[in-house]
Amino acid sequence: MAQDGASQVDQGSLSAIFDGTNTIAEPVLQCVQVKPIAGGQAGGQERFRVVFSDILNFVQSMLASQVNHHVHNGKLKRGVFVRLKSFQTNTVKNKRIIIVLDLDVLEELGECDKLGQPQALDSKLEDTEPQSTTIHTGGFYGSNAQAAPQQQSLPARTNTTSSSTAHANIYPIEALSPYAHKWTIKARVTNKSDIKTWHNKNGEGKLFSVNLLDESGEIRGTGFNDQCDMLYELFQEGGVYYITSPCRVQLAKKQFTNLNNDYELTFERDTVVEKAEEQNGVPQVRFNFTSIGDLQSVEKETTIDTIGILKDVGETSQIVSKTTSKPYDKRELTLVDNSNFSVRLTIWGSSATTFDVSPESVIAFKGVKVSDFGGRSLSLLSSGSMTVDPDIDEAHKLKGWYEAQGRTDTFSSHAGMSGSIGAAGGRMDPIKSILQVKEENLGMSENTDYFTTRATIIYIKQDNFAYPACLSADCNKKVIQIDDGQWRCEKCDRNHPKPEYRYIMSVNASDHTGQLWLSCFDETGRMVMGMSADQLMELKENDDKAASDVFQEANCKTWVFKCRAKMDNFQDQQRVRYQVAGASPLNYSAECAKLAEMIKMYNME
Secondary structure (H helix, E strand, O other), rough: OOHHHHOOOOOOOHHHHHOOOOOOOOOOEEEEEEEEEOOOOOOOOEEEEEEEEEOOEEEEEEEEEHHHHHHHHHOOOOEEEEEEEEEEEEEEOEEEEEEEEEEEEEEHEEEEEOOOOOOEEEHHHHOOOOOEEEOOOOOOOOHHHHHHOOOOOOOOOOOOOOOOOOOOOOEHHHOOOOOOOEEEEEEEEEEEOEEEEEEEEEEEEEEEEEEEOOOEEEEEEEEEHHHHHHHHHOOOOEEEEEOOEEEEEEHHHOOOOOOOOEEEEEEEEEEEEEEOOOOOOOOOOOOOOOOOOHHHHHHOOOOEEEEEEEEEEOEEEEEEOOOOOOEEEEEOOOOOOOOOOEEEEEEHHHHOOOOOOOOOOOEEEEEEEEOOOOEEEEEEEEEEEEEEEEOOHHHHHHHHHHHHHHHHHHHOOOOOOOOOOOOOOOOOOOEOOOOHHHHHHOOOOOOOOOEEEEEEEEEOOOOOOOOEOOOOOOOOEEEEEEEEEEEEEOOOOOOEEEEEEEEEEEEEEEEEEEEEEEEEEEEHHHHHHHOOOOOOHHHHHOOHHHHHHHHHHHHHHEEEEEEEEEEEEEEEEEEEEEEEEEEEEOOHHHHHHHHHHHHOOOOOO
């Protein structure tokens, strides 16, 4: 078997690859070592170092993440033979390396001990005058990243023909890091965001972002202000571009991206972006689908890809964000697949308002967030994308299934399969005593807990019971006084002659088992205080004693509070926050009827 393997190895191919004289597109080599790369970033992508030999020479290599499965399934190991199908070359600290993008393990050749006495290619670099570039791979050679000096290297080469000799030396996205210099990537734009603006006390600005894809992986790029103006119209979804440094590579802000990359790009003034003449040779959108039926086993807040048949399209509606007080357009879609489950998926912004896809179309979604609202539901992230009737195997199979039987099937939903579904309003939340709320640790888990309690107000904090809000319709954002008679709303970018005060009260409520601090907002505050926050604020300014009497009058009254309990961070400490979603006066007739029913349960006849 060793003789069979030796006869298949392309001897001398490694030297030819680096010398630029290689004529073998997919060289056959022997794997003589496989090791995980130490010193990588915590929580980052798993990396493997592999040493390949052509019997005459050996060279260090790094596997791109999409090739790792050959190690995980045990096929790529010491002594086996492989065919390199796609690779790129570079040099790190005067050591030649190959970045492997795709390979086949030739199982029919078996495995054997190292063939021959191969020599390292590194010694040949002594007579080479290198160009100045560097590549960092998370401690590839065990060195500390922060101590890495300026590197000398040969230009990267690829085994694919470039459409332009000016861009012959292409870096894989997988290899980009803050320590890489003088690089060019060739990537396809799989998603382009809208231009976003901000305005705060530090100034104003705008930005946009694109998702970039090549054979090795994906990365997010962002342009701010001047770069936003220069590059926004140049980048088009689906187009292929050359991007050349200087361009900042930094740790990715995971809250803003759904891509599996530890880094992201920020376009700079001198970053060069050119549309590639040759648009082929770069993959389209890469999906990793989760079926609708498997959503129940997926943790909430997880970002996934999914594909389904569009069963129903809802109307466009608008909501106001609780955190930013900004209005957002939304549209709800219903998807089904051959797991015989359905799911509701929400799209936002211009995607919602311009959505014009016929029911029974196949849609593939990349970058949707899983929520436990309604059991399981999905939301398309701003960095995500959707593709209608994609030309991929999964779409063709799904379409065939639907036309054969799916159109008449009955579909199950994930509703009722989760312990925390829906919202406080319109729910039959369990009635709890205050002691039960504490003993059952409501709000201590990751999920929001909902409950109803009957309690009596015993104290209301009189300081900071209201805040000045914007007068604009559907805007409750806090305004700031900038001059006498001038109040500014940053969200609306408008000044108002006066604010409208809204309640944000802290109330201590008690029952026969204990007491809780409850956070009440404007609607509940009006019911409890018997007047608007504007009226109470005016009264406090003109007659402080009369305002105190109003607070005293609100004490010792019993209410039915519908509440939600959720863990919150305050001054770097975790605590459970109890928010009142709604309140109603005690209905003595209904409460007496309930007590009578309870008494009947104890009937000893």
